[in-house]
Structure formats: C-alpha cells, structure tokens
Amino acid sequence: MSDKKVIFLDVDGTITTYENVIPASAKRAIRAARARGHKVLMCTGRSKAENPPELIEIGFDGMIGGNGSYVEVDDQVLMHVHVSSEQCAHIVDWCHGRGLEFYLESNNGLFASENFREAARPVLRRYAGRKGVEGADRLETDDVMHGMVYGAELYRDDVNKVSFILSSYQDYLDAVEEFSDMKVGTWGGAGETALFGDVATKDIDKAVAVEKVVEHLGAGPSDTIAMGDAKVDIPMFQACATSVCMGSGGEEAKTAADFVTTDVAEDGLWNAFSRLGLV
Numbered sequence: 001m002s003d004k005k006v007i008f009l010d011v012d013g014t015i016t017t018y019e020n021v022i023p024a025s026a027k028r029a030i031r032a033a034r035a036r037g038h039k040v041l042m043c044t045g046r047s048k049a050e051n052p053p054e055l056i057e058i059g060f061d062g063m064i065g066g067n068g069s070y071v072e073v074d075d076q077v078l079m080h081v082h083v084s085s086e087q088c089a090h091i092v093d094w095c096h097g098r099g100l101e102f103y104l105e106s107n108n109g110l111f112a113s114e115n116f117r118e119a120a121r122p123v124l125r126r127y128a129g130r131k132g133v134e135g136a137d138r139l140e141t142d143d144v145m146h147g148m149v150y151g152a153e154l155y156r157d158d159v160n161k162v163s164f165i166l167s168s169y170q171d172y173l174d175a176v177e178e179f180s181d182m183k184v185g186t187w188g189g190a191g192e193t194a195l196f197g198d199v200a201t202k203d204i205d206k207a208v209a210v211e212k213v214v215e216h217l218g219a220g221p222s223d224t225i226a227m228g229d230a231k232v233d234i235p236m237f238q239a240c241a242t243s244v245c246m247g248s249g250g251e252e253a254k255t256a257a258d259f260v261t262t263d264v265a266e267d268g269l270w271n272a273f274s275r276l277g278l279v
Contacts (some may be wrong), residue, residue: 005278006208006219009045009269010228010235014246015042015055017265018131019139020146023095026272027058032279034059039217041073043206043226043236045187045198047160048107049147066105066160067232068209069201078212081201085157087182089201092154095164099205100171102164104156109149116165117141117150123165123195127188131248161200163187166192172197183262187232207235227272229264244272 009015015024015030032041042051045062051063062073071079083091088104090112095102099121104111124144128136142148166172166186175197176184183202188195214224224240226233228247234256237243245257246268256258261272273279 004037004039004223005033005041005276006041006214006217006224007278008041008206008224008226008240009238010233011042011044011051011055012132013229013248013264014227015058015264015269018128018133018248019136019143020049021050021151021265022054022058023265023267023269025267026264029270029273029279030058030060033273034061036278038278039219041213042207043210043233045161045232047105047110047147049109050105050145051060052146062213064209064213065107066204067200068204068206069160069210069272070107073213073216078216079209081160082157083159083182083199083201084160085155087179088159088162089155091162091164091179094175095162098167098171098174100164100167102162103145103148104154104159105161105163106156106158107160108158109152110147111149111152111154111156113154114116119165120145125190127195129258161198163198164195166197169194173223175199185232186209187230205235206233207239210236210239212251225276225278227261227269237247242276244276 039061041062045067047065067080067266100117101113120141125136183200185198186194222241225242226240226246227234229246231252237256243257245260246255246264262268
C-alpha cells in the first residue's frame with residue numbers, strides 16, 4: 001500500500017473519553033486520514049452493540065471487536081469466534097454461584113445479569129474517577145456502557161466474551177483455574193487494583209486480528225499504526241510498525257508505545273495523526 005497506512009484505533013480512552021464523549025478533533029482526524037486514502041479501523045474490546053450511532057457515523061473501514069474475536073473489513077466479516085454455548089452456561093453458572101454480577105458481550109447487545117446496573121454503578125464511577133473524569137461520582141451505569149440489555153436470556157450462543165465485577169482479586173485467580181480452557185483477564189486497573197475480570201476464547205487477541213486485516217488488505221507490516229491506552233492494547237502495539245499511547249493511558253501501555261500523545265480530551269488523536277503525517 002506504499003505510503004497509505006492501516007491505522008488501528010482502540011475506542012475507550014482513545015477515540016472517546018472515558019465518559020463516552022467523542023472530541024470533535026478525533027472525528028476530524030479520522031475523516032481527514034480516510035480522505036487521504038488511509039484505512040482506519042476500530043480495534044477494541046467492545047462488541048458491535050456497544051458502538052453508539054455517533055461513533056459509527058464518523059466512518060471506519062472496519063472493526064476488530066471483542067479484543068480480536070470479531071474482524072470485519074468493508075462490511076465483510078473475516079473472522080468471528082464465539083464463546084460456545086456450553087462455555088457460556090459454565091461462566092453464567094459460576095458467576096451466579098459466587099454472587100458476581102456480569103454481562104455477556106455480543107454483537108447483538110450487552111446482556112446484563114439481574115443486578116448488574118446497581119452493582120456496576122459504584123465500580124464504574126471508581127473506574128472513571130481513576131481516569132480523571134469530571135463528575136465521575138454522578139455517572140450512571142448506562143452513561144458509561146452503551147447497549148446494555150436487562151432481563152434477557154443469559155444462556156446464549158452469540159457471545160464474544162464475558163465481563164464480571166470482581167469482589168476481590170481472588171475472583172480473578174479462581175477464574176483462571178476454573179476456565180483453564182479459556183483466556184481470563186482483568187480490566188479497569190493495574191494488577192490487583194483491577195475492577196473487572198473477563199473470559200474469552202483462548203489464543204485470540206488484538207494482534208491475531210490485526211494480522212488478519214493486514215493480510216486481507218494486501219498491506220505490509222511497515223504500513224501499520226496502532227493507537228491505544230491500556231495494557232490490553234500492547235499486543236496490538238507489538239503487531240504494528242508504529243504504536244502510540246494516549247496521554248491518559250496506563251503506564252504499561254505508555255512504556256510499550258513508540259511515543260505518547262496528549263490526553264484523549266486534549267486532541268490526543270489529532271495531535272498523533274498530525275505528528276505521523278496522516279492528516
């Protein structure tokens with residue numbers, strides 16, 4: 001693709017602020033880069049149902065969702081790896097048995113457990129507060145998470161991954177042992193300060209998905225740029241020639257990136273695109 005780049009963008013904390021606000025400069029950067037012939041794709045832990053209309057309307061050349069479990073380019077699905085219905089039932093039963101609230105992440109919606117809205121409220125406020133969000137103590141669960149569905153069937157066959165609220169770090173350690181045939185991680189903080197655990201299909205991450213996209217587009221490794229803000233983005237950084245961490249990102253992600261731009265709310269995306277000559 002010569003001078004044309006394939007740009008992979010995390011969403012939360014990269015395109016949007018942590019309270020789901022998309023800076024005008026981020027929209028402008030993405031549209032300007034695409035107008036110059038670069039390919040821009042979301043590469044996110046979100047499933048499609050989590051993307052509000054304002055995000056979709058920016059315009060993208062594709063999406064990697066579920067931290068790599070779903071890959072779509074130009075409306076063509078290249079890969080979609082589901083948690084099996086048996087695995088889903090196992091996770092749901094395990095969470096219920098421990099009294100942990102959770103949600104199932106699907107392209108058809110985010111299907112929440114019975115008391116998730118109430119249980120998640122203080123946890124998400126803490127998450128937003130750590131990120132420096134103004135008014136974090138007034139946020140509601142549905143302000144932070146788009147696409148939540150309450151009261152739906154929880155034994156499903158369309159799930160990309162499952163996130164659950166940690167009552168302690170021991171929940172994560174026990175989940176690693178319980179779901180040894182799957183990939184278990186944490187998010188919402190570093191190490192033992194994590195707020196959520198998540199369970200997904202083994203051997204799938206953002207790097208695997210990036211490679212599929214690059215191959216499909218006939219691009220070379222040197223044509224790739226990744227931008228993110230969190231530990232989960234590091235495999236994407238490693239799979240791309242150039243990596244950028246947001247100023248609002250975590251220390252591990254900053255260390256792994258080639259350079260750090262400004263915070264997402266301080267034109268971080270636009271400033272990085274400008275520095276890289278994409279706009």
